[in-house]
Structure formats: structure tokens, C-alpha cells
Amino acid sequence: xxxxxxxxxxxxxxxxxxxxxxxxxxxxxxxxxxxxxxxxxxxxxxxxxxxxxxxxxxxxxxxxxxxxxxxxxxxxxxxxxxxxxxxxxxxxxxxxxxxxxxxxxxxxxxxxxxxxxxxxxxxxxxxxxxxxxxxxxxxxxxxxxxxxxxxxxxxxxxxxxxxxxxxxxxxxxxxxxxxxxxxxxxxxxxxxxxxxxxxxxxxxxxxxxxxxxxxxxxxxxxxxxxxxxxxxxxxxxxxxxxxxxxxxxxxxxxxxxxxxxxxxxxxxxxxxxx
Amino acid sequence: xxxxxxxxxxxxxxxxxxxxxxxxxxxxxxxxxxxxxxxxxxxxxxxxxxxxxxxxxxxxxxxxxxxxxxxxxxxxxxxxxxxxxxxxxxxxxxxxxxxxxxxxxxxxxxxxxxxxxxxxxxxxxxxxxxxxxxxxxxxxxxxxxxxxxxxxxxxxxxxxxxxxxxxxxxxxxxxxxxxxxxxxxxxxxxxxxxxxxxxxxxxxxxxxxxxxxxxxxxxxxxxxxxxxxxxxxxxxxxxxxxxxxxxxxxxxxxxxxxxxxxxxxxxxxxxxxx
Numbered sequence: 001x002x003x004x005x006x007x008x009x010x011x012x013x014x015x016x017x018x019x020x021x022x023x024x025x026x027x028x029x030x031x032x033x034x035x036x037x038x039x040x041x042x043x044x045x046x047x048x049x050x051x052x053x054x055x056x057x058x059x060x061x062x063x064x065x066x067x068x069x070x071x072x073x074x075x076x077x078x079x080x081x082x083x084x085x086x087x088x089x090x091x092x093x094x095x096x097x098x099x100x101x102x103x104x105x106x107x108x109x110x111x112x113x114x115x116x117x118x119x120x121x122x123x124x125x126x127x128x129x130x131x132x133x134x135x136x137x138x139x140x141x142x143x144x145x146x147x148x149x150x151x152x153x154x155x156x157x158x159x160x161x162x163x164x165x166x167x168x169x170x171x172x173x174x175x176x177x178x179x180x181x182x183x184x185x186x187x188x189x190x191x192x193x194x195x196x197x198x199x200x201x202x203x204x205x206x207x208x209x210x211x212x213x214x215x216x217x218x219x220x221x222x223x224x225x226x227x228x229x230x231x232x233x234x235x236x237x238x239x240x241x242x243x244x245x246x247x248x249x250x251x252x253x254x255x256x257x258x259x260x261x262x263x264x265x266x267x268x269x270x271x272x273x274x
Numbered sequence: 275x276x277x278x279x280x281x282x283x284x285x286x287x288x289x290x291x292x293x294x295x296x297x298x299x300x301x302x303x304x305x306x307x308x309x310x311x312x313x314x315x316x317x318x319x320x321x322x323x324x325x326x327x328x329x330x331x332x333x334x335x336x337x338x339x340x341x342x343x344x345x346x347x348x349x350x351x352x353x354x355x356x357x358x359x360x361x362x363x364x365x366x367x368x369x370x371x372x373x374x375x376x377x378x379x380x381x382x383x384x385x386x387x388x389x390x391x392x393x394x395x396x397x398x399x400x401x402x403x404x405x406x407x408x409x410x411x412x413x414x415x416x417x418x419x420x421x422x423x424x425x426x427x428x429x430x431x432x433x434x435x436x437x438x439x440x441x442x443x444x445x446x447x448x449x450x451x452x453x454x455x456x457x458x459x460x461x462x463x464x465x466x467x468x469x470x471x472x473x474x475x476x477x478x479x480x481x482x483x484x485x486x487x488x489x490x491x492x493x494x495x496x497x498x499x500x501x502x503x504x505x506x507x508x509x510x511x512x513x514x515x516x517x518x519x520x521x522x523x524x525x526x527x528x529x530x531x532x533x534x535x536x537x538x539x540x541x542x543x544x545x546x547x548x
Contacts (some may be wrong), residue, residue: 011433036440041430070433101460110458112451152458154450156315158286159344160459166310166443173444176428177386184384184426185434186375 013041016175017095017118018040018129019168020046020087021230022143025053026058031067031075032165033132038071040172041180045078046087046129065148084131084143094141096147097167099160104141107149114151115174122179130171135164167178192240203244204231210255287315290449291392292367292403293442294320294361296417299409301326301334305341305349306439307406310343314446315454319352320403322361328354346391358417366400367392370413370421371441373434378415381423388425389448394455409438466514469470477518478505484529 019037024030024047034045052060068075080088088094095114109117118128131147133139144150153162153170162170176182208227217223237243253259293311298304298321308319326334342349355361362368369388383391392402405421407413420423427436436444450456482501491497511517522533527533 010432013430018311035437038433039429039436039440070435099459101463103463105463108458108460108462110456112456150462150524152460153447154454154456155288155313155459156450157459158284159312161344162313163309166313166440169440169443170447173427173447176430180428182384182428183385184382185429186382186426188382189375189377189379190426 012038013180014043014099015043016044016122016172018038018044018091018127019171020048020084020129020131021050021164022048022084022087022131022139023051023134024132024164025029025051025066028067029135029164030078031064031069031071033168034068034071034074034078036070036165036169036172039169040176042172043074043077044129045074046081047078048084048087049083049096050080052188080133086148088129088131088146090127091129093128094131094147095128095149095151095154096131096144097151097171098138099135099152099155099162100138100143102141102144102150104144104150106144106147109149109151111151111153111170111174112177114149115178118175129142130168132164142155192242195239195241195244199241199244200234200239203248204234206248207251210251221228232246275330281312286312286317287454288317290316290318290396290446290453292318292320292365293445294322294358294399294403294405295324295438296322296358296361296405297325297408297414298393298406298438300323301338302341303409303438305338305343305345307442308345308348308352310341310439310443311348311472313443314450315352315444315528316449317348318403319348320355320361321352322355322358324354325408330499362403362405362420364401365403367395367402368405368421369402369423369425370405370418371425371427371435371445372407372412372418373426374412376418376424378424380418382434383423383522385425385427385444385448386451388423389445389452392449393452393529406438406441466516469515469518470515470532473518474508474513477522478508480522481525484525 019033019042020032021030024033027050030047030050037045062076065072079087095109095118113132114238118130121128130151131139131143135144151171153167155162177182208230211217217226234247239247293307293316295304295307298307301324304321304324311317311319321328338349339346340529353361369383369392388404392404395402404425405413405417407417425445427441429436485491491500508521513521
């Protein structure tokens with residue numbers, strides 16, 4: 001993957017729900033979460049009591065900043081809170097991510113449903129946040145109680161453990177799809193329009209004539225079926241004018257045999273193109 | 275997140291498209307891809323010319339196996355190929371992931387569209403594979419040519435670089451949704467059914483009578499509006515019979531004041547429950 005990287009000439013997407021890492025254990029994981037947020041246009045990172053302390057300074061800075069790759073600005077603007085209550089104080093709605101049932105009477109949404117709801121509520125002016133628990137244990141039940149709804153991910157039941165940055169990545173991805181649309185970042189390369197049908201049919205007739213001449217259609221009774229199959233194969237290619245010229249050129253060459261080099265024809269347009 | 279982990283008592287999901295890592299640079303990333311595959315029930319891992327060699331043995335084994343976490347079985351069953359042509363030889367369809375436009379006339383699908391198509395084709399008996407390029411550069415154009423279609427991800431255009439395991443994770447996640455359904459792995463905790471409406475209305479009438487008595491509804495002209503708002507607040511909770519008993523008990527206690535401990539009533543059912 002990769003290949004595009006950070007582009008400093010394009011304004012970065014911002015907004016979306018706050019990503020609230022509750023008691024994260026490893027500074028390097030905080031960096032990876034920042035990177036995942038940047039990939040999908042999330043910009044509000046909040047930390048509640050990170051076990052290794054605040055990674056902006058000191059020995060942990062290097063690992064966290066390396067893991068964040070080009071998303072160091074999110075670490076720089078992250079906010080540190082001493083309690084979850086303070087971290088969610090300004091929010092109008094809170095979702096808690098969890099991989100297992102908590103016996104709490106609260107709606108359970110898949111990540112896509114949750115981010116569709118989040119996009120609508122944020123468009124309506126609300127501030128939302130998503131809670132992610134510590135790497136090893138997940139959120140404590142008392143922390144889940146602070147949320148309005150639970151978010152979980154469809155996973156292989158035999159192997160349900162997502163790491164912290166992966167969970168943030170999936171939330172970011174579904175946020176991107178819900179808030180900014182799910183279209184891929186680029187479309188098929190520009191191509192000329194489909195060839196006019198008369199050009200395609202004229203090529204078919206030329207090809208079938210040559211095939212008839214060399215005895216390709218055997219047994220003869222099968223010719224209509226063989227011809228239909230052949231035409232359908234070509235139609236599945238959505239041939240452009242250029243495609244038709246290429247194919248006709250190939251058949252001409254195969255029929256006429258090796259081209260005889262004639263110096264005087266040099267620099268003249270060729271009939272079989274490239 | 276986490277909290278559920280690997281469960282060896284549940285049969286693991288298998289199948290899905292082959293994940294084909296083309297010239298991956300770091301053994302540790304191969305391990306992380308294996309882990310992401312296991313999370314979403316993918317089981318066919320193929321490696322084409324990994325730069326650090328085959329991580330099943332030697333110095334690289336440790337990092338790759340640690341990164342795979344509980345998904346070591348996928349590294350054990352992975353297959354090594356000397357060329358991409360050999361790696362895709364048995365496949366009926368090949369998709370190439372890429373983060374940038376390649377100027378190739380090929381359909382470009384978002385990951386969700388691609389996995390919906392993959393699920394349908396695999397159900398129909400086809401074998402498919404998804405190509406992922408090296409970490410730094412992505413697939414070469416000649417490698418993309420080998421694919422039928424291109425797959426890409428909606429990303430923040432200013433920060434479009436997904437790492438290898440993240441790209442595999444998103445493909446796995448969309449495969450899971452398309453092939454096994456997008457429902458979260460558990461539903462809301464069991465709860466008793468909603469209270470019969472006559473029980474709720476009876477509680478409202480009791481509450482409103484007490485509020486009337488203590489002069490809550492002021493100015494009196496506002497009483498109908500205040501009462502409607504109050505009833506709507508309670509209806510938004512989807513009260514169960516237990517919820518209604520809890521609320522009635524709270525109001526009784528607030529109205530009657532501190533409970534007088536009467537030893538003879540011990541072990542009798544309480545009217546305000548817990």
C-alpha cells in the first residue's frame with residue numbers, strides 16, 4: 001500500500017468525534033492512534049491517565065512520535081485529562097468501544113451504524129467522543145457506564161482481539177465513509193468513450209470474414225453460436241475506438257504476415273498503431 | 275479495546291480472498307498482516323519475494339511471530355512465491371490495492387464495493403486474491419497490470435498513506451461485513467420487555483399528583499406543556515416494569531422522607547427495590 005504519503009499542499013480534513021484513549025498503556029500505541037486519526041480526518045485526541053505518562057516529552061517521545069509518522073501535529077494538540085469525567089465534560093454524546101458484552105442495558109451499534117449516527121449529530125452541532133480502553137483489558141464497566149451507547153466491531157469470534165490503533169483505525173474509516181463519502185480517492189483513468197456500435201460491428205464482420213476464409217468455424221453448424229460467443233467476449237471489454245483500431249491492426253498483421261520494411265514508408269502513420 | 279482475545283474453543287472462520295503481499299519489506303509487518311487476517315476470518319496468506327526473506331526461521335522469526343500474536347498459524351501455513359505470476363496462477367480474479375491513480379484503464383472500486391463483489395464471486399466458486407505492494411512504494415505498474423480491478427480506500431487526501439497491515443485490516447474488515455454480516459458480535463444485554471402502557475401512565479399520574487401537591491407546576495398555565503415534556507422524557511427511556519417500580523419507589527421515598535427502620539419488617543419485600 002502507501003505510495004501517496006503526507007501531502008502538505010492539501011488542507012487536512014479535521015473535525016469528527018473526539019478519540020478518547022482511556023489509560024492507554026504504551027506511548028507507541030498513542031502515536032499509532034494519531035496516525036490512524038490523520039488518515040481519516042479526525043483531529044481531537046484526548047488522553048486519560050496514560051500509563052507511561054505524557055509522551056510529548058522525555059524518553060517516550062521518540063517512540064510515540066515515530067509511530068505517529070506524519071501525524072505529529074495530533075500529538076502536539078492532544079489534551080491530557082486526570083479523569084474520564086473531565087475528558088467527556090464538554091461532549092453532548094459519548095460512545096464506548098468494547099469487544100465483549102457488559103451486561104449493561106445500552107444500545108449496541110456496529111462501527112458503521114455508530115459513525116452514521118455520529119455524522120448526523122455532529123452536522124446538527126453536537127460534540128461527540130468515542131472511548132477506547134487500555135490495550136490489555138479494555139474499558140472498565142464503570143467507564144462504559146459513562147457512555148450513551150456501545151460500539152463494537154464484527155470480528156472472527158475465534159480471534160476477536162483488535163489492538164488499540166486498529167480499533168481507532170476502523171472508527172476513523174467508518175467516520176470517513178459516513179461524513180465524507182465512501183468513494184475511492186480517485187477514479188478510473190480517463191479513457192475515450194465507447195466506440196460507436198457501427199465501428200465495432202464493422203470490425204466483427206472483417207474478423208469473421210477472415211476467420212471464415214481460414215476455416216476457423218468448424219463444424220459449420222456451430223458457426224452462429226461461435227460467432228455470438230466471440231462477439232459477446234469483445235463486448236465485455238467495452239471497446240473504445242482506439243481499442244477497435246488496435247484489434248483490427250492485429251488481425252490485419254496476422255493475416256498479411258510479416259511486414260516488409262519499405263524505407264519510403266518511414267515516418268508515415270502505421271495502420272496497426274501501438 | 276481488546277478484552278476478548280483469542281478463543282481456542284470457537285472454530286476460527288476461514289476462507290475469503292488470498293492476501294498476497296508483494297515484496298513486503300519488513301518481517302514484522304508480515305506478522306501484523308497475519309494478525310489482521312485472523313481478526314476477520316481470512317486464512318490464505320501468500321508472500322512474493324519478501325525483502326527480509328522468509329520469516330518462518332532465522333533472526334526475523336521472533337519479530338514476525340510476536341507481531342502475529344495469536345495468528346501464528348497463518349504464518350505457518352503461508353506460501354512463498356518467487357514471482358507474482360506464480361502467486362496468482364490458480365486464481366480466477368485478482369484485485370490490486372493502490373493509493374494513487376495509475377493511468378490504467380481498469381475499474382476502481384472502494385474496499386466495501388470490492389469485498390461485496392468478492393463475497394458474491396467466492397460464493398459462486400471462484401478463487402480470488404488481493405495484491406498489496408511494498409510498504410514504501412506500493413505495487414509497481416507492471417504488477418497492477420496483472421489485476422482485473424483496482425481497490426482503493428477513502429482517505430484524508432492530505433494524509434493518504436496507510437501502512438501495509440492497516441490496508442490488510444480494512445480489506446479484512448470489509449470482507450467480514452460482506453461475507454459474514456455487519457452485525458456487532460453481541461447485542462444489548464437481555465432486558466425485560468417494555469412496561470405495559472397502563473403501568474407507565476399510572477406512574478405518571480401518581481408523580482404528577484405529588485408534583486401538583488408540592489406546587490411544582492408554576493405558572494399553572496404552563497402545566498399542560500410541562501407535563502407533556504416530562505412524560506416524553508420518561509418515554510425516551512423505554513421503561514421496563516422494573517424501571518417503573520424503581521422510579522415509583524424513588525418518588526415514594528422522596529415524598530415520605532427518611533425510612534423509619536422497623537425490625538419486624540426485616541426480610542419483607544421492600545417497595546422501593548434496588
